[in-house]
Amino acid sequence: xxxxxxxxxxxxxxxxxxxxxxxxxxxxxxxxxxxxxxxxxxxxxxxxxxxxxxxxxxxxxxxxxxxxxxxxxxxxxxxxxxxxxxxxxxxxxxxxxxxxxxxxxxxxxxxxxxxxxxxxxxxxxxxxxxxxxxxxxxxxxxxxxxxxxxxxxxxxxxxxxxxxxxxxxxxxxxxxxxxxxxxxxxxxxxxxxxxxxxxxxxxxxxxx
Numbered sequence: 001x002x003x004x005x006x007x008x009x010x011x012x013x014x015x016x017x018x019x020x021x022x023x024x025x026x027x028x029x030x031x032x033x034x035x036x037x038x039x040x041x042x043x044x045x046x047x048x049x050x051x052x053x054x055x056x057x058x059x060x061x062x063x064x065x066x067x068x069x070x071x072x073x074x075x076x077x078x079x080x081x082x083x084x085x086x087x088x089x090x091x092x093x094x095x096x097x098x099x100x101x102x103x104x105x106x107x108x109x110x111x112x113x114x115x116x117x118x119x120x121x122x123x124x125x126x127x128x129x130x131x132x133x134x135x136x137x138x139x140x141x142x143x144x145x146x147x148x149x150x151x152x153x154x155x156x157x158x159x160x161x162x163x164x165x166x167x168x169x170x171x172x173x174x175x176x177x178x179x180x181x182x183x184x185x186x187x188x189x190x191x192x193x194x195x196x197x198x199x200x201x202x203x204x205x206x207x208x
Contacts, residue, residue, distance in 0.1 A: 039092070039094075039106050039109060039110070039180070039197050040094050040096070040106075041063070041072070041092045041093070041094060041106050041178075041197060041198055042062060042063045042064065042072075042093065042094055042095040042096055043060060043061070043062050043063075043092070043093040043094075043095050044060065044061045044062075044072060044090065044091075044092055044176065044198055044200055045058065045059075045060050045090070045091040045092075045093070046058065046059045046060070046078065046088060046089075046090060046176070046202075047088070047089045047090075047091070048078070048080060048086040048087070048088050048162070049086060049087045049088075049089070050081075050084050050085070050086055051085040051086065051087055051161075052085075054084070057078065057079060057080060057086070059074065059075070059076060059077070059078045059202055060074075060075045060076075061073060061074045061075060061200040061202070062075055062095070064095070072198065072199070072200040073200070074200060074201065074202045074203070077202060077203040077204060077205055078174055078202050078203070078204040078205070079204075079205050079207070080162075080164050080204065080205070080206045080207075081164065081206070081207065081208065082164050082165060082166055082167060082168075082169065082206055082207065082208050083164060083165070083166040083167075084163070084164050085161065085162070085163045085164075086161070086162045086163070086164070087147065087159065087160075087161055088159065088160045088161070088162055089158065089159055090107070090119065090157070090158050090159075090176070091105075091107050092105075092106040092107045092110065092178075092197075092198070093105060093106060093107075094106055107158065110156070110158065110178070111156075111158065113182075114148075114150035114151065114156045115150045115151050115152055115154070115185060116180060116181055116182040116183075116185060117150075117156060117178060117179065117180055117181065117185075117197070118154070118155060118156060118157055118178075118179050118181060118185060118189070119156065119157025119158070119160075119176060119177065119178050119179075120135070120136055120137045120140075120144075120157070120176075120177045120178075120179065120190070120191050121135045121136060121137065121144050121157070121160070121174070121175065121176060121177070122134055122135030122136070122137040122138065122173075122174075122175045122177075123135050123172060123173060123174045123175065123204065124170075124171075124172025124173050124174075124204075126165075127164075127165075127170060127172050127174075127204065127206065128162055128163060128164060128165065129163045129164060129165045129166070130143075130145060130161075130162070130163040131143040131144050131145050131162070135175070136190075136191075137175065137177060137191045138191070139190075140188060140189070140190035140191070144157070144160060145160055145161040145162070146159075146160055147159040147160055147161055150185075152185075154185060154186070154187060157178075164206050165206070168208075169205070169206060169207040169208060170205075170206045171203065171204060171205045171206065172203075172204055173201055173202070173203065173204065174201070174202045174203075174204040175199075175200070175201040175202075176198060176199075176200055176201075176202075177191060177196060177198060177199045178196070178197040178198035178199075179191065179193060179194045179195070179196060179197070180194050180195045180196075180197050181193050181194035181195075182194070
């Protein structure tokens with residue numbers, strides 16, 4: 001009788017220890033690990049809104065097969081007016097998901113992780129009165145007028161400002177690149193830093 005009782009006692013004492021080991025193991029294995037991977041973006045929408053009023057100009061680029069062999073391609077040119085200041089707002093979507101899905105609007109994710117993302121731009125030299133030059137893809141220090149900053153005071157690029165030149169018409173190219181730079185974004189990180197989420201080029205026409 002004593003041996004049987006002792007065995008049962010040892011058994012019941014061992015149960016909490018086994019449970020502790022089991023739950024400890026599960027806790028270590030189940031800790032979520034953040035994966036910093038490029039966003040899946042099938043639609044890029046550019047909206048140039050004249051400062052002070054006027055008709056907004058929209059341009060889009062699409063990649064209908066997502067991670068397939070097709071790349072983002074402009075659906076048409078950007079058509080701006082001379083002598084006009086525009087605010088450019090960028091929107092990003094994953095068109096492979098229904099619009100009701102919380103991951104459909106990728107713009108929100110970029111906003112939430114703004115310290116990991118930055119847009120870079122290039123354009124045909126001297127196409128704009130402001131910013132001058134040809135963009136900051138080849139050189140981070142070149143001017144781009146960013147209107148939004150991340151939590152560390154660094155530019156993001158979902159909103160920027162552009163002023164076309166007065167006078168005669170002109171045309172050229174306009175390129176938009178979104179870089180994903182988790183733990184890499186800094187005051188000097190550039191186009192060659194991190195993964196590329198978006199890289200698309202448009203024809204741009206500026207006319208009276």
